[in-house]
Amino acid sequence: MATKKVQSESKLPKITVKEYKKIIFLGSEAAPFIATGGLADVLGSLPKELAKKDNLDISVILPLYSNISEEYRKKFKFLTNFSVSVGWRLQYAGVFFYEHEKVKFYFIDNEYYFKREGNIYGFYDDGERFAFFSRAALDAIARLNIYPDVINCNDWQTAAFVIYLKGMYYGDDNFRKIKTVFTIHNIEYQGKFGMETYADLFGFPESLSSYIEYDGLVNLMKGAIEMTDIVSTVSPTYAQEIKYPFFAHGLDNIIRRNESKLRGILNGIDVDYYNPKTDKRIFKNYSATDLAGKEVCKAELQKMLGLPERKDVPIIAVISRLVSHKGLDLIKEVAERLLSEDVQLVILGKGEIGYENYFRYVAESYKGKCAAIIAYNQDLSRKIYSGADIFLMPSKSEPCGLSQMIASRYGTVPIVRETGGLNDSIKAVVGDKGNGFTFHDYNPSDMLFVIKQAISLYYNKDEWNKLVLRVMKTDFSWKKQAEKYEQMYND
Numbered sequence: 001m002a003t004k005k006v007q008s009e010s011k012l013p014k015i016t017v018k019e020y021k022k023i024i025f026l027g028s029e030a031a032p033f034i035a036t037g038g039l040a041d042v043l044g045s046l047p048k049e050l051a052k053k054d055n056l057d058i059s060v061i062l063p064l065y066s067n068i069s070e071e072y073r074k075k076f077k078f079l080t081n082f083s084v085s086v087g088w089r090l091q092y093a094g095v096f097f098y099e100h101e102k103v104k105f106y107f108i109d110n111e112y113y114f115k116r117e118g119n120i121y122g123f124y125d126d127g128e129r130f131a132f133f134s135r136a137a138l139d140a141i142a143r144l145n146i147y148p149d150v151i152n153c154n155d156w157q158t159a160a161f162v163i164y165l166k167g168m169y170y171g172d173d174n175f176r177k178i179k180t181v182f183t184i185h186n187i188e189y190q191g192k193f194g195m196e197t198y199a200d201l202f203g204f205p206e207s208l209s210s211y212i213e214y215d216g217l218v219n220l221m222k223g224a225i226e227m228t229d230i231v232s233t234v235s236p237t238y239a240q241e242i243k244y245p246f247f248a249h250g251l252d253n254i255i256r257r258n259e260s261k262l263r264g265i266l267n268g269i270d271v272d273y274y275n276p277k278t279d280k281r282i283f284k285n286y287s288a289t290d291l292a293g294k295e296v297c298k299a300e301l302q303k304m305l306g307l308p309e310r311k312d313v314p315i316i317a318v319i320s321r322l323v324s325h326k327g328l329d330l331i332k333e334v335a336e337r338l339l340s341e342d343v344q345l346v347i348l349g350k351g352e353i354g355y356e357n358y359f360r361y362v363a364e365s366y367k368g369k370c371a372a373i374i375a376y377n378q379d380l381s382r383k384i385y386s387g388a389d390i391f392l393m394p395s396k397s398e399p400c401g402l403s404q405m406i407a408s409r410y411g412t413v414p415i416v417r418e419t420g421g422l423n424d425s426i427k428a429v430v431g432d433k434g435n436g437f438t439f440h441d442y443n444p445s446d447m448l449f450v451i452k453q454a455i456s457l458y459y460n461k462d463e464w465n466k467l468v469l470r471v472m473k474t475d476f477s478w479k480k481q482a483e484k485y486e487q488m489y490n491d
């Protein structure tokens with residue numbers, strides 16, 4: 001039956017309704033609860049930014065590691081428990097809940113998997129632990145009836161979730177409607193396991209093997225890339241780079257094949273958390289309009305590290321995991337030449353033993369010019385970000401990189417190699433434009449050349465101060481970037 005047209009369309013009042021959407025993030029770490037790297041920064045700040053919008057309902061699902069401090073744990077509320085299949089095994093899963101800054105956090109509990117000493121990764125059974133996590137997250141969504149519109153999974157630890165959802169849970173209408181984004185924070189870590197784990201541990205059916213099997217191994221990241229609706233990564237440049245073998249750690253052809261669903265969105269940082277005006281960990285607060293505090297930070301840092309307290313010498317800082325893709329070989333190549341100049345070099349980080357020993361040796365040989373602290377130390381890192389003049393980050397590859405943004409926030413001028421997110425966030429100084437120093441080829445002489453350029457500008461106080469202000473004022477907040485995530489979810 002035809003319905004009568006009551007009013008012509010043009011006479012109807014125009015109302016723009018913002019679509020209400022439920023988004024769930026899934027990841028293996030998120031600040032402030034548990035943090036070992038950049039992923040935790042992102043999952044601690046992007047959901048919070050999105051949750052400020054009243055048309056978005058934002059949740060995050062995390063493992064309930066025993067390393068999460070009691071201060072938080074005691075506030076978590078128990079919701080439910082059930083049994084989860086991990087291959088042929090049936091394992092207990094509990095779900096706890098905590099709302100933090102308008103984001104709903106769900107924690108998956110199982111002490112056998114998540115009550116471990118020290119680290120949160122690096123165990124012989126990581127594959128099993130995160131297969132359990134992924135499966136338990138799916139079952140929790142059903143149990144609690146919190147089916148979202150979009151699930152944004154992050155890195156290999158949540159890749160099995162995409163595979164289970166798209167390959168094994170699609171029979172259920174509620175699950176079939178869910179769209180997935182799989183975000184790659186680093187393509188180097190893919191979750192590769194022997195084929196014997198395929199059915200036994202992961203419980204994957206034979207029919208999915210063309211997605212999941214790669215080079216004779218189970219490759220969870222590969223499976224997720226093939227099966228997800230959208231693949232995103234953490235900068236536009238990295239999205240281009242991973243189409244090539246140099247960056248893709250074997251997955252370049254898989255990325256190229258799935259190119260039509262690939263996006264690159266640069267990360268932001270939590271500019272309230274990293275704020276020299278309010279940061280309690282630094283020696284004295286300061287801001288772009290009053291930099292006096294930064295001088296105090298520098299003097300106190302020098303005192304603390306046993307370096308001569310000199311205002312007139314540039315402090316070059318490296319804060320990094322000491323692993324090869326961070327470009328440390330370039331630093332090794334030029335460290336002694338650099339230290340023959342009038343500079344102070346400060347290194348903070350831990351990682352591969354070879355680098356650790358090397359930096360200890362340099363600091364020992366150049367006492368009074370170089371200090372190396374072989375540790376992961378949040379508190380000290382803030383003191384260095386605020387007290388240094390120049391921040392060196394010459395990564396061989398860098399999906400996004402947050403340290404160059406944090407350093408900028410503290411008025412410490414970055415020197416970066418033009419790769420990944422470094423390329424998207426730092427533009428070379430030309431006249432009164434640009435927010436740092438950059439070089440293109442992975443080559444120690446090119447790096448040393450721009451370091452020397454930076455040092456010579458440092459002695460031109462007027463120009464340098466102008467640059468410091470530009471650097472501090474660069475907008476690295478999540479505001480614009482979160483819009484791009486929302487757009488991606490709408491698409």
Ligand code: GLC
Nearest residue numbers: 038039185234399400401402
């Ligand atoms: C990974 C990447 C790093 C990125 C971070 C957050 O740690 O190596 O470049 O900034 O994830 O996305």
